[in-house]
Amino acid sequence: MTLDSKIPDGPIADKWDNHKFDVKLVNPANKRKFTVIVVGTGLAGASAAASLAELGYDVKIISFHDSPRRAHSIAAQGGINAAKNYKNDGDSVHRLFYDTVKGGDFRAREANVHRLAQVSVNIIDQCAAQGVPFAREYGGMLDNRSFGGAQVSRTFYARGQTGQQLLLGAYQAMMRVVGLGMAELYNRTEMLELVVKDGVACGVVCRNLVSGEVFSLAGHAVVVASGGYGNAFYLSTNAMQSNVTAAWRAHKQGAYFANPCYTQIHPTCIPASDDFQSKLTLMSESLRNDGRIWVPKDSNDARPAHQIPEEDRDYYLERRYPAFGNLVPRDIASRAAKREVDAGRGVGPQKNGVYLDFGAAIDRLGEDVIRDRYDNLFEMYDRITDENPYKMPMRIYPAVHYTMGGLWVDYNLMSNLPGLYVLGEANFSDHGANRLGASALMQGLADGYFVLPYTIGDYLAPLLGKPIVTTSDPAFKAAETKVSEGSKQLLSINGTRSVDDIHRELGKVIWDNCGMARTEQSLTKAISEIPAIRDEFWTNVRVLGSNESMNQSLEKAGRVADFLEFGELMCRDALHRNESCGGHFREEYQTEEGEALRDDENFAYVGAWEWKGVGSDPALHKEQLTFDNVHLATRSYK
Amino acid sequence: MSPANGDAQTTNANMKIKVTVWRQAGPNAQGAFKDYDLDDISPEMSFLEMLDTLNEMLNDRGEEPVAFDHDCREGICGSCGMMIDGVPHGPERGTATCQLHMRKFSSGAHIKIEPFRASSFPINKDLSVDRSAFDRIIESGGYISAPTGTAPDANLIPIPKGVADVSMDAAQCIGCGACVAACPNGAAQLFTSAKLAHLNLMPQGQAERWDRTVNMVDTMESYFGSCTNHGECEAACPKEISIDFIALMNKDFVKAQLKQRRLAGQLFP
Numbered sequence A: 001m002t003l004d005s006k007i008p009d010g011p012i013a014d015k016w017d018n019h020k021f022d023v024k025l026v027n028p029a030n031k032r033k034f035t036v037i038v039v040g041t042g043l044a045g046a047s048a049a050a051s052l053a054e055l056g057y058d059v060k061i062i063s064f065h066d067s068p069r070r071a072h073s074i075a076a077q078g079g080i081n082a083a084k085n086y087k088n089d090g091d092s093v094h095r096l097f098y099d100t101v102k103g104g105d106f107r108a109r110e111a112n113v114h115r116l117a118q119v120s121v122n123i124i125d126q127c128a129a130q131g132v133p134f135a136r137e138y139g140g141m142l143d144n145r146s147f148g149g150a151q152v153s154r155t156f157y158a159r160g161q162t163g164q165q166l167l168l169g170a171y172q173a174m175m176r177v178v179g180l181g182m183a184e185l186y187n188r189t190e191m192l193e194l195v196v197k198d199g200v201a202c203g204v205v206c207r208n209l210v211s212g213e214v215f216s217l218a219g220h221a222v223v224v225a226s227g228g229y230g231n232a233f234y235l236s237t238n239a240m241q242s243n244v245t246a247a248w249r250a251h252k253q254g255a256y257f258a259n260p261c262y263t264q265i266h267p268t269c270i271p272a273s274d275d276f277q278s279k280l281t282l283m284s285e286s287l288r289n290d291g292r293i294w295v296p297k298d299s300n301d302a303r304p305a306h307q308i309p310e311e312d313r314d315y316y317l318e319r320r321y322p323a324f325g326n327l328v329p330r331d332i333a334s335r336a337a338k339r340e341v342d343a344g345r346g347v348g349p350q351k352n353g354v355y356l357d358f359g360a361a362i363d364r365l366g367e368d369v370i371r372d373r374y375d376n377l378f379e380m381y382d383r384i385t386d387e388n389p390y391k392m393p394m395r396i397y398p399a400v401h402y403t404m405g406g407l408w409v410d411y412n413l414m415s416n417l418p419g420l421y422v423l424g425e426a427n428f429s430d431h432g433a434n435r436l437g438a439s440a441l442m443q444g445l446a447d448g449y450f451v452l453p454y455t456i457g458d459y460l461a462p463l464l465g466k467p468i469v470t471t472s473d474p475a476f477k478a479a480e481t482k483v484s485e486g487s488k489q490l491l492s493i494n495g496t497r498s499v500d501d502i503h504r505e506l507g508k509v510i511w512d513n514c515g516m517a518r519t520e521q522s523l524t525k526a527i528s529e530i531p532a533i534r535d536e537f538w539t540n541v542r543v544l545g546s547n548e549s550m551n552q553s554l555e556k557a558g559r560v561a562d563f564l565e566f567g568e569l570m571c572r573d574a575l576h577r578n579e580s581c582g583g584h585f586r587e588e589y590q591t592e593e594g595e596a597l598r599d600d601e602n603f604a605y606v607g608a609w610e611w612k613g614v615g616s617d618p619a620l621h622k623e624q625l626t627f628d629n630v631h632l633a634t635r636s637y638k
Numbered sequence B: 001m002s003p004a005n006g007d008a009q010t011t012n013a014n015m016k017i018k019v020t021v022w023r024q025a026g027p028n029a030q031g032a033f034k035d036y037d038l039d040d041i042s043p044e045m046s047f048l049e050m051l052d053t054l055n056e057m058l059n060d061r062g063e064e065p066v067a068f069d070h071d072c073r074e075g076i077c078g079s080c081g082m083m084i085d086g087v088p089h090g091p092e093r094g095t096a097t098c099q100l101h102m103r104k105f106s107s108g109a110h111i112k113i114e115p116f117r118a119s120s121f122p123i124n125k126d127l128s129v130d131r132s133a134f135d136r137i138i139e140s141g142g143y144i145s146a147p148t149g150t151a152p153d154a155n156l157i158p159i160p161k162g163v164a165d166v167s168m169d170a171a172q173c174i175g176c177g178a179c180v181a182a183c184p185n186g187a188a189q190l191f192t193s194a195k196l197a198h199l200n201l202m203p204q205g206q207a208e209r210w211d212r213t214v215n216m217v218d219t220m221e222s223y224f225g226s227c228t229n230h231g232e233c234e235a236a237c238p239k240e241i242s243i244d245f246i247a248l249m250n251k252d253f254v255k256a257q258l259k260q261r262r263l264a265g266q267l268f269p
């Protein structure tokens, strides 16, 4: 099968407008005749569900959370980008487009990124109209800050809770249509199977997480907005329940998985404290605006931070990247920290962190200013570590944070399976090999508010009057049986190890071998080890309780079973990509200065994998990327 | 903030604790307390990591793990929440259960853990409760109707910083339900008033202000108990939402009723 990205013709700046004119429309009176199933109520899912229902489509919304407001998007702290140029500092749609393509290390699709930059301005308008309490200046206008190394101030924020406020805006818009009877909500419901008939997505099979009941929903289209797969690593900054199941089960029904090896490791997280650690906590990147990163020059220096004089400190980012200093992109900052810790210069009781020091900023600006900017973050740090960052530097270390890979989609956000759309972090489309700070919220909301509502009509319009596959079809019955049998099997193993225990083992293998740095050797090793862990899981996991009631161990077991298959694909993708780009750093491919070395001649493509069964080699399909507007260049942040 | 200045990094020895946990197999099952001893709890653990440890132990013993809701473990999603020694989210002020650490307890502690108790929050299982009544309140009016595509440029409506700040104070509510669990009457005034204040203070929220207030208050009253000004809600709230917002809600509610009467031709017949 060839991958048709369906990129519209014409100059980059006109593609989206032309396309909006060219797509087929569904007559307003006919929209209610189409059922669209939306899986997920994060920024992408909630904004899509609200917008589609407002248009008149019959929308069914599924979320495993007890309330849709709890989706993982709620935890985003820093902000959301938009090319508003409110600061008059030279920002533009083209600059945001350019920065995103370059920041993604030339592995994203230009046309998608340009559209993202274009609609970014509408997102801010939309959210402000919904009442999102963005930060304001004294004159009442919206405030912006520079974020994650951007050279312009284009980030909108709501204190340290931007994700929360944006999600509540989308959730409220969605609850409005639910209240008006224009959409139906299934909370505490997990999608466990995508139903495909004659190559077309036609519904889902779900489990009610309170009663255990397995049931089906049929629709004209299925929208998967189920978030990212960072928890494959066990420890990450993702919410505990974030998982790959919805995407993975769609993959096993034929949807291609693109670039799974592109994972983002965020440089500023609190280092792990011990084996019981269940997740890692992000410290907002905005801290790098005022904090200085350093380690002691001497790896044997055991003095507490404040007793180490300036001349014995190595501000290694400022030294190596004088132009960007502490604000280099995430992948570069993360690898630099790893280099210091690997060389034994790490700090803290386990020597697994680097210092992020506010001493100089406090001297320069005063403690009040710093308190005003970061107090909630400082408090959070103190609560977790019992250390006061006003008095001693924070300790930070990189952690898995975001996944750029995801299900392959075309320009319309439809996967290679007709009728299956994929939105938000669950798709692969806009960030290439590395995502810029404050761009995930933008992408999720762009997909849901401003892209899908236009593109879905093109697919649905010709289906008018055609019968829908109903839930009594054998395809649905077979999928339901598969789900029920799957639960029964997990409950019957009754081995000796808990789900978490095996997940932790898997996560360590992936982190050690397919984490911040990868080699042919490490990846080959992981690919040989993961199947053994999978076998261990299927013969020795212990899942207690029953299928007919709430059973959180069973929920987790199903998700970990998918990670055990998915993890292998991640490593295979990383192994096949014989280059370094963005978050994918293969040690064999680096410049003399230790920077990522891309191979544009051979690898300027999207790697989309087709499932061929457990233990069988997946098939690779390539979507060639062309760069007509941003010229291929080596990133330099010196 | 902790006083530590970096001279010493104290790692306390691990703690021995006893927990008494509410176990209930399902929504209609009979529940009961059960005691468990935990010998190796690190003070660095979060409260939920302590429960993870308990669940590992139970799983090993062949007993079903304790069900409890959680997700972000960063105090922002509002999933977690339980009564810890009779207090919603436990002893530390302004802290959700997931952000509470075991160093706040001493070795030898005996901790009682129950689900949030309120008739409008039926128990699903063990410590997990059903808080969907909150979603019903939001869908009855907790929004500004701004269908996608209708928005003017965001800077067309300036919002004084002070207004935006207070609105944000209210908008920080995480919907955890601790306020309801803390209230002797099981009232949801703090939650409802926080959403009303967030939206009613904003210029964008004015068009629907009075309908929103009446609809949300009516829905709230159909699910929850009534407020008799105990103030326990504010003390339990992990986001320290102020009860002043309840006063604002009450004022808006009275005004809204007047306006409705006026519209119905009752005030000026």
Ligand SMILES: Cc1cc2nc3c(=O)[nH]c(=O)nc-3n(C[C@H](O)[C@H](O)[C@H](O)COP(=O)(O)OP(=O)(O)OC[C@H]3O[C@@H](n4cnc5c(N)ncnc54)[C@H](O)[C@@H]3O)c2cc1C
Residues within 6 Å of the ligand: A039, A040, A041, A042, A043, A044, A045, A062, A063, A064, A065, A068, A071, A072, A073, A074, A075, A076, A077, A078, A079, A080, A162, A163, A189, A190, A191, A192, A225, A226, A227, A228, A237, A238, A239, A242, A243, A245, A246, A282, A401, A402, A423, A424, A425, A426, A437, A438, A439, A440, A441, A442, A444
């Ligand atoms: C700590 C942290 C801070 C961040 N800060 C920023 C920031 O400042 N700026 C920025 O731009 N980005 C930030 N990000 C990234 C950003 O938050 C996420 O990429 C984004 O919110 C993802 O949104 P989403 O809608 O795609 O998915 P999610 O928010 O993850 O939502 C997934 C939804 O799918 C549902 N779901 C999943 N699987 C199933 C299933 N099988 N059945 C039913 N329902 C299912 C879940 O219930 C949930 O509702 C941050 C991320 C983290 C971890």
Ligand code: SF4
Residues within 6 Å of the ligand: B172, B173, B174, B175, B176, B177, B178, B179, B180, B190, B191, B194, B233, B236, B237, B238, B239, B240, B241
């Ligand atoms: S007002 Fe406070 S206690 Fe009540 S739901 Fe909101 S955050 Fe929780």
Ligand code: FES
Residues within 6 Å of the ligand: B069, B070, B071, B072, B073, B074, B075, B076, B077, B078, B079, B080, B081, B096, B097, B098, B099, B174
């Ligand atoms: S788990 Fe999210 S608030 Fe506690």
